[in-house]
Amino acid sequence: MRCEIVAIGTELLLGQIVDTNSSWMGGQLALAGIDSLYQTKVGDNLGRMVSTIQLALERSDAVIVCGGLGPTQDDITREAIAQVMGVSLIRHDHIGEHIRRLFESRGREFTQNNLRQADVPEGATTIAEMPGTAPGLVCPIEDKVIYAVPGVPYEMREMVLGTVIPDLQRRAGMTAVIRSRVLRTWGQSESGLAEMLAARIEVLDRTGLATLAFQASGVEGLKVRITAKAADALAADAIIAEEEQHVRDILGSYVFGIDEQTMESVVLDLLRERGWTLGVAESLTGGLVGARLAAIPGASEVFRGSVVAYSSEVKFDLLGVPEGPVVTEAAAKAMAEGARKYLKADVGLAVTGVAGPAEQEGQPVGTVYLGIAMPGISDARWARMPGDRNRIREYSVINLLNLLRRRVLTG
Amino acid sequence: MRCEIVAIGTELLLGQIVDTNSSWMGGQLALAGIDSLYQTKVGDNLGRMVSTIQLALERSDAVIVCGGLGPTQDDITREAIAQVMGVSLIRHDHIGEHIRRLFESRGREFTQNNLRQADVPEGATTIAEMPGTAPGLVCPIEDKVIYAVPGVPYEMREMVLGTVIPDLQRRAGMTAVIRSRVLRTWGQSESGLAEMLAARIEVLDRTGLATLAFQASGVEGLKVRITAKAADALAADAIIAEEEQHVRDILGSYVFGIDEQTMESVVLDLLRERGWTLGVAESLTGGLVGARLAAIPGASEVFRGSVVAYSSEVKFDLLGVPEGPVVTEAAAKAMAEGARKYLKADVGLAVTGVAGPAEQEGQPVGTVYLGIAMPGISDARWARMPGDRNRIREYSVINLLNLLRRRVLTG
Numbered sequence: 012m013r014c015e016i017v018a019i020g021t022e023l024l025l026g027q028i029v030d031t032n033s034s035w036m037g038g039q040l041a042l043a044g045i046d047s048l049y050q051t052k053v054g055d056n057l058g059r060m061v062s063t064i065q066l067a068l069e070r071s072d073a074v075i076v077c078g079g080l081g082p083t084q085d086d087i088t089r090e091a092i093a094q095v096m097g098v099s100l101i102r103h104d105h106i107g108e109h110i111r112r113l114f115e116s117r118g119r120e121f122t123q124n125n126l127r128q129a130d131v132p133e134g135a136t137t138i139a140e141m142p143g144t145a146p147g148l149v150c151p152i153e154d155k156v157i158y159a160v161p162g163v164p165y166e167m168r169e170m171v172l173g174t175v176i177p178d179l180q181r182r183a184g185m186t187a188v189i190r191s192r193v194l195r196t197w198g199q200s201e202s203g204l205a206e207m208l209a210a211r212i213e214v215l216d217r218t219g220l221a222t223l224a225f226q227a228s229g230v231e232g233l234k235v236r237i238t239a240k241a242a243d244a245l246a247a248d249a250i251i252a253e254e255e256q257h258v259r260d261i262l263g264s265y266v267f268g269i270d271e272q273t274m275e276s277v278v279l280d281l282l283r284e285r286g287w288t289l290g291v292a293e294s295l296t297g298g299l300v301g302a303r304l305a306a307i308p309g310a311s312e313v314f315r316g317s318v319v320a321y322s323s324e325v326k327f328d329l330l331g332v333p334e335g336p337v338v339t340e341a342a343a344k345a346m347a348e349g350a351r352k353y354l355k356a357d358v359g360l361a362v363t364g365v366a367g368p369a370e371q372e373g374q375p376v377g378t379v380y381l382g383i384a385m386p387g388i389s390d391a392r393w394a395r396m397p398g399d400r401n402r403i404r405e406y407s408v409i410n411l412l413n414l415l416r417r418r419v420l421t422g
Numbered sequence: 423m424r425c426e427i428v429a430i431g432t433e434l435l436l437g438q439i440v441d442t443n444s445s446w447m448g449g450q451l452a453l454a455g456i457d458s459l460y461q462t463k464v465g466d467n468l469g470r471m472v473s474t475i476q477l478a479l480e481r482s483d484a485v486i487v488c489g490g491l492g493p494t495q496d497d498i499t500r501e502a503i504a505q506v507m508g509v510s511l512i513r514h515d516h517i518g519e520h521i522r523r524l525f526e527s528r529g530r531e532f533t534q535n536n537l538r539q540a541d542v543p544e545g546a547t548t549i550a551e552m553p554g555t556a557p558g559l560v561c562p563i564e565d566k567v568i569y570a571v572p573g574v575p576y577e578m579r580e581m582v583l584g585t586v587i588p589d590l591q592r593r594a595g596m597t598a599v600i601r602s603r604v605l606r607t608w609g610q611s612e613s614g615l616a617e618m619l620a621a622r623i624e625v626l627d628r629t630g631l632a633t634l635a636f637q638a639s640g641v642e643g644l645k646v647r648i649t650a651k652a653a654d655a656l657a658a659d660a661i662i663a664e665e666e667q668h669v670r671d672i673l674g675s676y677v678f679g680i681d682e683q684t685m686e687s688v689v690l691d692l693l694r695e696r697g698w699t700l701g702v703a704e705s706l707t708g709g710l711v712g713a714r715l716a717a718i719p720g721a722s723e724v725f726r727g728s729v730v731a732y733s734s735e736v737k738f739d740l741l742g743v744p745e746g747p748v749v750t751e752a753a754a755k756a757m758a759e760g761a762r763k764y765l766k767a768d769v770g771l772a773v774t775g776v777a778g779p780a781e782q783e784g785q786p787v788g789t790v791y792l793g794i795a796m797p798g799i800s801d802a803r804w805a806r807m808p809g810d811r812n813r814i815r816e817y818s819v820i821n822l823l824n825l826l827r828r829r830v831l832t833g
Contacts, residue, residue, distance in 0.1 A: 023445070023448075023461075024448045024452075024458050024459065024460075024461060025448055025449060025452045026444075026445040026446055026447070026448040026449030026450075026452070027449070027637055028445075029440060029441075029442050029445045030440075030441065030444075030445065031440050033437075033441075033463070034434070034437040034439075034440045034441065035437055036437070037434075037435045037436055037437035038436060038437030038438070039437075041435075041436045041437070047435050048435065048464070048465060048467075048470060049435075049462060049463070049464055049470070049474070050434075050435060050462070050463040051460060051461070051462045051463075052444070052460070052461040052462075053459070053460055054459060056459075059459060059460070063460070066477075226438060291730075293709070293712075295716070296713065296716070297709070297712045297713045297714075297715060297716020297717065297721075297725075297728075298704070298708070298709025298710060298711065298712030298713040298716065298728055298730060299709060299713040300709065301704075301708045301709030301730040301732070302707065302708045302709040302710040302713050302815075303708075304708060305706070305707070305708020305709065305730075305732055305777075305815075306708065306811070306812065306815070308778070308779050308811060310708075310732070311732060311733060314708075314732050314733075315732060315733045315735070315736055316729070316730045316731050316732040316733060316736040316740075317708075317709055317728070317729075317730035317732075318727070318728075318729055318730070318740075319702075319709060319712040319716075319727045319728035319729070319730060320727050321712070321716055321721070321722060321725050321726060321727040321728075322722060322725075322726045322727060324726070324766065325726055325727040325765055325766075328764075328766070329727075329729075329740070329764060329765075353739075353740060354736055354740075355735065355736075355739070366716075367719070368719050400717070400719060401717065404713075404716075404717070
């Protein structure tokens with residue numbers, strides 16, 4: 012089964028918006044075992060949209076058209092698909108009524124233009140999921156199919172996961188279910204992980220039970236994706252659960268979470284379980300540690316606050332760091348203790364260092380000290396972060412949170 | 423002149439990498455006055471690459487092929503272009519020698535595979551810019567042309583700006599120079615800006631001197647792009663400078679910067695000019711205000727630090743906010759004054775509010791109070807931010823910085 016993606020929008024060609032939708036859909040199709048060999052961007056032009064969709068339909072079994080389903084005169088995906096199908100658009104009054112009620116319930120003005128979204132090519136059906144005001148479409152053409160989904164990412168995602176991919180799998184006669192889980196790791200290189208898992212991958216190659224794949228995600232660490240195929244979801248999930256245990260046994264605490272978990276959500280969960288609160292003292296990161304923690308709903312149960320001591324005087328005045336050099340192990344320790352004390356938290360974390368562009372206190376750019384203070388522990392460690400100012404800051408944040416994670420886990 | 427873009431790489435189709443290169447090239451082509459009507463992604467497959475490039479060359483005058491120029495067996499863009507041209511690949515020994523020296527000078531191991539990068543289709547020339555080890559190619563086919571550039575963004579950019587776009591313009595017989603400048607605005611809607619500038623746009627439509635275009639950039643505000651075409655760069659720059667003055671006269675302080683300036687860089691510059699320092703008290707933003715300021719090199723001259731008072735007790739203890747409700751005008755004022763006092767800064771800024779998901783102190787999600795304290799001024803204002811938790815936080819940051827900007831400018 013081959014499915015192409017056609018992304019609609021002149022703004023995509025002009026580079027005003029990066030087409031992340033096609034990338035996401037490509038990833039989901041791959042996970043579902045469906046090939047996507049071409050992905051095309053085309054502007055809001057009827058003739059070019061029609062010829063692009065036609066070509067895609069010649070080359071593949073299915074086409075997902077993304078974007079151009081809005082209410083304005085620019086939004087002509089419905090017209091283009093109707094032309095490819097050789098049919099007319101039919102206005103569905105019950106959909107129009109539904110859209111009108113949506114607008115009213117959100118207190119937004121409804122205009123006659125919005126009724127264009129109730130136009131459906133003859134022979135097509137609408138997608139059940141409709142998180143916005145644009146219905147998605149399933150448009151069969153002989154034994155092939157065109158799907159139309161909105162360009163708004165969350166609307167597109169809900170429709171692709173809820174209707175498009177299951178429908179593609181049904182059409183492909185796929186009775187097998189493919190499931191996957193991502194194990195998120197920090198602290199080991201890709202070649203290091205590959206070496207640790209080499210023997211296990213050999214076993215899997217032989218048995219064909221599941222596959223392991225590595226995926227770099229920059230400052231967020233490396234992902235190990237476990238994928239399994241089985242007769243039903245229950246069986247696939249069982250294979251994945253067993254394989255996850257094998258991988259965890261091998262990688263140990265390099266694994267910090269799964270799927271959508273982040274380092275900060277994991278750290279907050281660990282502290283919440285123990286009923287501990289957290290205070291942070293930040294220097295070169297300027298507030299990034301706190302900002303990432305506070306991005307997680309419910310952070311307030313754990314995260315009390317930060318002192319962003321960007322200037323040395325603030326370190327001395329508000330955190331009680333002894334006057335002197337501030338890019339040192341001693342300063343990192345004192346900052347962590349100060350955060351713990353003045354923010355009245357169970358655990359204090361601190362980061363101080365040189366983000367660049369210039370060196371500081373004779374220390375090269377990238378030098379960072381991470382500090383941690385918790386009952387019975389007052390510790391600091393040196394690290395050298397790679398990259399430019401931004402990467403140094405980002406790496407400092409995740410290394411600091413990872414230090415806390417490992418300390419909490421090992422007691 | 424029409425130029426298509428073909429991005430090469432199975433990893434692009436699988437969504438492992440988002441194709442930002444095509445977006446960037448699309449933007450540059452548009453600025454140079456060259457149409458790009460289709461952009462296609464295709465995997466590392468010779469047959470599909472050849473047919474995709476052929477189709478692009480039928481529809482357009484030129485094609486930029488991006489990616490697949492590396493040294494491994496997967497990198498077959500050279501082969502695909504040679505096949506489209508109907509010629510052989512010829513190994514250029516002097517390029518091979520150049521690549522070998524590059525490897526030696528960087529202390530990297532040179533293998534025979536790397537010599538594949540010295541293969542050039544008969545009749546093609548290499549691009550002068552070569553920041554990496556992969557030469558770019560200019561491959562004429564009758565009166566049309568295929569360019570090949572590497573997928574590594576900085577290598578691609580240097581070649582596109584240095585050779586591809588000038589060559590396209592020469593082929594199109596463009597003797598005119600096109601220049602543009604972006605004015606960045608905050609605080610007015612797109613329709614509001616359009617209304618304010620309507621009369622000016624009418625004048626420009628009549629005279630054809632320059633064009634104005636709007637571009638939304640989400641929480642970073644709206645951009646107004648001025649583009650001018652003239653016989654040479656000097657003349658184009660003069661038109662732009664004059665038009666910038668017209669637009670600034672009309673939009674006033676909605677304009678906060680130009681081109682690569684950000685709200686935080688502008689605010690830091692304004693304070694630096696006055697010799698003022700800044701302290702911040704943050705609640706729902708968790709440290710984002712400080713993080714954005716500290717991202718700018720040289721921020722330390724101005725930015726002293728923040729107190730991230732995520733829990734109410736930290737507001738009372740470290741910022742001297744009177745005990746009581748904290749999502750209020752009075753609390754925002756007290757936080758700003760506390761930031762100014764305890765961080766020993768000339769200016770104090772504060773933000774408190776409800777990021778959600780739940781309401782707080784009976785105030786709905788999105789309620790935010792912004793506070794400012796500076797000599798002779800102690801003020802706070804209410805705002806209602808739209809969107810989810812993240813957008814509320816991001817909007818709060820830029821609104822707070824914009825409040826400071828306007829206060830500093832009006833004295």
